Every structure is written in C-alpha cells, then in structure tokens.
Amino acid sequence: MSRFQAIPGIHVCLRRLGFHLSLGYLVFLLLLAICAPWIAPHSPTLQNPSHVLLPADGTYLLGTDDLGRDVFSRLVWGAPLTLYGSLLAVLVACGIGLPLGLIAGFSGGWIDAAISRGIDTMLSFPAIVLAIGVTGMLGIGQTNSMIAVGIVFSPTIARLVRGQTLIGREALYVDAARCFGASNSRLILRHILPNAIQPVIVQATLLLAMALLAEASLSFLGLGVQPPQPGWGAMLARGYHYMEIAPSQIYAPGIAILVTALSVNTLGENLRVILDPRRRR
Amino acid sequence: MAVSSLLDVDNLGIFFETPRGMVPTVSGISFSVRPGERVGIVGESGCGKTVTGLSLLGLLPPQVARVSGRALFEGRNLLTMSRSQLRRLSGAGIGMIFQEPMRALDPVFTIGEQISETLRAHTDVSRREARLRSIAALAEVGIPSPERRYDDYPHILSGGMQQRVMIAMALICRPRLLIADEPTTALDVTVQAQIIDLLHRLSDERGMALLFITHDLGVVAELCTRVLILYAGQIVEDAAIESVYRAPKHPYTAALFQSMPRLSLRGKPLPVIGGRVPGFADMPGGCRFRDRCAYAQPGCVRKPELESYDDRRVRCFRACDLTLPGAV
C-alpha cells in the first residue's frame, strides 16, 4: 500500500511546476511583445534580396526568409500582433457573451428561450468555418478576422454566464436584496456579476488559447494578418513553401504558437483549480 | 465469545491521506456481532460511521485510505484477505445497502438485471432461474407487480421503492450479515418506518445479523438489540438497547438522548450539545469529549479506555460514579 504514497506528491509538484513555468513564460512573452522594437535586431519587414533564405548564424539568429527578412525579428514582432489578435477575440467574446448571458439568465421566459436557442445554434456551426464566413462578410484582415472569432466564441461565454446568473438568482442573498428593494441593475451589478466572474475568467483564459490557435490558423489561410506584417501563422504559410531549404522558418513560429497555447491552457486549468470555490476554506 | 460471534472487529483504525498528512479518522474500534443480532452504530455526522462500514468490505478509496486492525467474519480476516476472496464474500456472505438508493443503483441497467447479475456472480444459475428468483426477491421486499417492475430502470421508481430494490439485491444471496448505512435517512417518515419494519422482518425470518448505521437513536430503539455509540472516531459506549435507554453511562450518550425531540419537551427549545466535534487532524489528547462534557474533570486529560462495566463497555473515567438521565 505504501507504494502509493510518493506518487501524489510528484503529481502535485509537477502540476505546480507546470503552472510556474507557464506563468513565467507568459510574463516573458508579454515583456517581449512590449519591448519588441528594442529586442528585435532587424526590421521585420525590411527586404534584402542578397540575403535570401540564409541559414541561422550570428547576424540572423534564425536565418532569413525568401525575401531576405530576418526570421528572428519577425518572430519577435509577431508576438504583439498575435497577442493583440487573441486578446481582441476574447474581449469581443466577453463583450457580447456577458450581457447576453446576464439578460437571458435574469429575464427568463421567452427572452431566455430565444437567446438560448441562438446560443445552441451558433454552437452547431464548426467554429472556424463560422469565423471564416463572418470574416468573409466583414472583409479579411487581422482585426476583422479576430472580431469574427470573438463573435464565434461569444456563445460559450453567454451560456456560462447564463448558468451562473440562474444560480445567482436562486441564491438567498439575492432574494434578500430584492426584499430590500434593490433595483434589477443593482442586483446584477452588485450581487450576480461578482459571483459569475470567476468561472468567466477561467473560461476566458481557455478561450484565449483557442483564440491564439484560431489567429494562427486564419493568418495561415491568409484571412488574418496581412503581408508584410509578421504574424506567426502568416510566417508559417510563407515558410511552408521553403520548408525543405529552410526548416527553421516553420519550426520557430510553430513552436512559438504551441508553447504559448500550452502555457495559456495550463494557466487556465490552474486558475480553475485555484478559483474553485469548493477548494477555498 | 469469539467462537459464537459472526463478525469480530478488533482495534480497527482508518487513516486518510490528506494534503496535511495522514489523518486518523477512526481508531481503536472493537466490537462483535453475533449471528442474527441487530446492532446499531450511532453518532453525529462525520464521526466515522460510514467509513467503518465501508472498510469491512474494502470499499474505501484505495488511493487515500489506509486501514489497520482486524475484522474477522466467520473467523476470516476481511482486512487482509485477497481481493478475490473478499469479492466472493461481498454480496454473498455480507450484503450492504446505502443511504441514497437513487445514486447507489446503476442508472443505465434495469433493476431486474442488477439483481440477477448479483445472484449470477455468486451462484451457478441460468438466466431464467436468476430472473425468477429476482422477481421472487422483489415480491418479498414488498414491490407490487414485480414481473413488470423487473424491466424498469431505477429512475422511474420512488426513493422507497429504490431502497427496497437495494434490499432485494443485497439479500438475494442470503447473506449472514447486512450492513445498512443510513438506509432511511433520504426517505420520508412513513416510508422510513416501512423500510425499518421490512429489515426487522427479514432479519428475524432469516436469522440474518444487521449492522445498522444511523444517527437516529429512535430508529435504533425500534430495530436493534444493541447499540454502539461513536464519538469522533471512537466507540464511547456499547450496550444493550434497554440498559442504554434506561441509564446511559457515557455523558455523550446522555447528551444525545437530551437532544432527541420528545413530546415532553413540547414548546421548549431542544437542548443541543454545546461546542463542536474536534477535527481529526487536531484531535486533543485524553478524552475527546471533555471540552463539551458537563461532567469533565481535570483527570479527563488522560486517555480513557473502553472498559467493561457489567453488561456494557464505556469509555469514561466517571462511568461508575455518574448517574445520567436516560430516554425513559
């Protein structure tokens, strides 16, 4: 029986390690994104026809692409672009989903039925296809495509907030507050929203990872970040053509996407545990 | 004594692995049950009744629970026997029923299937035969039109009916001992009485022993012949029903009686036991009840043993000199 004893310890330790590593990486990435102009050794868009597809060396840390641009600098400059796109999508998702969920959960009746049906229906579309469709209608480009992703993600938030609002509405303290004549908007703002916000934070973090992957995908498809801007997905699209000659062009951006998405997911999973009300004493 | 007893638990201890280390939840539990005897285990919520019952059939979560001590059933130690031996005994020699029948039945199989598979796991009977005997068992526990109910899924039955199904399932192989963990707590009062009557009747008819876990002293009085009072993971009193009701020897037992609703108390507030049960992680040494005890003395900081007085066992230094009010 004692052979069980050591293992939960390792499990917990590894979990904590993962949390700290991902948190550290994300802070690093954020600083990198902010300081990109000072960190990147070269211009991300400057073309140099005599330095095309060079391998990595001291000047070009990750080599150059087919237009002679420094891959490392493009990777560094890609960080703020990618983060901007993903955060925009999550903000849009929350901006639409929060009010919709609150309204649905709080008003009930046919309004709730209508919103819920809409949520269900939107979730029946394959997410990326819906995002592509909306992007196609709005016009391609990073901002439009990430607004589209935000719209597509909003039902997830709305559904969550609706559920939380229903729970909150049933709660005793809301009844009590209502007895004391609190207005609906006050009830929502002071009593229901604060209780709904923690799961929303967790969900938004997990959505951020999905938005990051969506951003990369849409840019890869040419619907997001437009050339000559250095988005990670766009770099992959370009590098794919020269994969055999210059593999670093697909490895570096791909690993950047993977590690960032992994870190954000790890952060989200840990937040879920940390913010879980059942865990708190 | 050891020869004539069906179940003989000796110095049972249960530990849980928690983030704050190994916590002893139940310790030094010793008692025995004779064939056909009905024994109640009574105590407040969290005192370790359920884990005691579960430990006997090895049902505690293996990742976090450690069990020490000895529990002889018909002379064989339940705590050390192999998985397959224990499996053959579970359901056949010892049956068990639980508090929430809805959650204790598998939702995606019919009740008939769940009863027959129990029978077929322990005896070599055909499907047909198992079906017939399961229907008979359903009839025996008072389920109307059992042939039709056989193919029903658990969720369409009422709580009382579900508990009857659980009983039929636990008894289909005619076990010598039934462990019942608060089988009536989730049911309403009239149904509760019916289930108690049913258990009483079946135990009488079959000479089946019963280990009845509850926090309701009233139910124990109706059903059992002997009662173990548990406090904070220890037995504090073990006595025949009549004597404990007439004259409890442990202050905690007396306090339990005081906090029972009675007609004579109508209109007055119900006395409650003041203070809280200490946590298992920071259990005080000495008598575990002393901080809440009206009769505590300085000497109670020493650890009391469960000692025999006449026909009973009590864990209190003052068991001889106190005269405590009973329930009658």
Next chain:
Amino acid sequence: MRAKRMARLIGYSLLQAGPVLVVATFMVFALMQLVPGDVAIALAGENATRARVEEIRILYGLDRPILAQYGSWLWKMAQGDMSVSMLSAEPVFDSIQRRLPVTLLVVGLAMLASLAVGIPLGLTAAMHPRRLVDFVVTAFASLGIALPGFWLGMILVSIFAMSLNWFPVSGMAKMATDPWGAVWHAILPAVALAASGAAEVARQTRSALLEIQSSQYMRTLLAKGLPQSQIFWKHGLKNISVTLLTVTGLLFNRLLGGTVVIEAVFAISGMGSLVVTAATGKDYPVIQGVMLTMVVIVVAVNLVIEILYAVFDPRITTR
C-alpha cells in the same frame, strides 16, 4: 413498449432539430447583413453601373423585407439552388457536391483515428489514476490540444512525404475511380487533424471514467461482489458510452472545422479550400452555401447521436 418509446424519441428529436435548422439557416442568410455598405453593390461588383446594381437588387430581392427575402432564399436552398459563384460562375451546389466527399473522407478517417487512439488512452489513464501512465497521457493530451493541426501537417509532410516518400505530398485522388488512392492521400491530413481530436477524446474519456469510478453505484457493484472485469466491461462501458456519444458529436463538429485549415496544407480541394477562396474573394453565395451545408450536416449528425443517446441512457425521455 421500448419500440414505442424509441418512436416517440425519434419524433421528438426531429421536432427539436427543426427549430435549430430554422435559426441556423436564418443565421447563414443574415450573414449578408454583416457586409459593410450596400449589399447590392457588393454583389454587383465595385465598378458596376447604377442600372446593373438596381438590376441585382431586384434579382436578389434585396428591395423586399428581410423575412420575405429569407423565405424565398430558404425555398431556393431547399431545392438545391444555391445560386452561382461570383468568381467562377459555377453553380454553388455543384462545387459543394464535388468537394464534400473529399472533406468527409478526411473527417471520417480523422474521427476513426481520434476515437481509436483517444478512448484507449483515456481509459488506461483513468484506470491508473495518479500513476505514470496517467501523467503521460494527461501531458500528451495537453500538448495535443495546444498543437496547431496545420503545423503538425507541415511536419508530417516534411517527414513522411518529402524525406521518407511514404505518402503523397499533396492533392487527392479521384474517389470514384481510385478509392484506395483517395484514402492513401487522406491519411496524412487525417493524422494531422486527429491529433487534437485524440487529445480531447482522451481527456474527456479519462474524466468520464474517473467520475464513473467514484460514483456510488460503482461502490454498490463492488459491494455486490461482481468480478472486476464485469464491473468494467459491462457497467463501466455502458455508462461511459453515454459520455462518448456526446464527445463524438462535439468531435465531429470540431474536426469538420479543423479540416478547413488542414486542406490548405495538403492542397486538397475540399470544402475548406472552397470557403477560404470564397472568403478572400468576397464570393458571398459560396460562403453561404458552404456554411449551410456544414451546419445541416452537423445538425443531422447530432440528431443521430441524440437518438443513440436515448438508446444508451434510459433516463432520457421526451418530457
């Protein structure tokens, strides 16, 4: 009695799917409202004459109230008339009909792979909680979920198609004349697509089995003395199949979306490349046609799953 219940459930599920389809088609239709500026100008092209714009407006019925427009649009769609591509002038229905099988082939293979890999992994992990296998599976699942499928596709191409020459680099064989060639071409894309699917399935399977194992009825089964194998293969499997059905439905939706990006990597002309080209070229009828097709397929698959669900879980009733 069972047959009657099933019939009622099927009828009920169909009734449920109806409104979803109505709302979904309306959403696809209403997408046009997102087009900035005058839709008629957008449809006619930027340098069309005024008269041409008005002609288009009448032709597409853009001068009528929106619900009326929706009604006639839906009626046309229902008859298989999805109008024509603004770029290639090919009827949208025809291009979809040509490309859908390719996409479904890749998605189908990826579904099989995801379930075939994900379920055993999830079960193994849950059967040894907190042990090394569990940790490895959980770690791989986290990795798979964060892995961009199209990037994995590129790496697969570079290894298995370019270096080892085991698989074709890109393209697709004609399914009608060379079905095995088509499967051959679809394998790498399906693997790239299945990685995240398998990860998700493994995770869901693991947590579902863990939940079942900690349920009270599992305790009852042990207390009844059922053999371990029977507890797992009979009770565990039937209970988990309910979750797995839900997972399968979500997986299909996910993979159908994911294939859009994968097709670009492998230069497969399926639904994905169709909608991407359309989105880049503002080919609105094609965008609408693809989205409509996909949502109808998803709703149909979910309908089947709903019905199967009721077979496995007796608690599901029509209420």
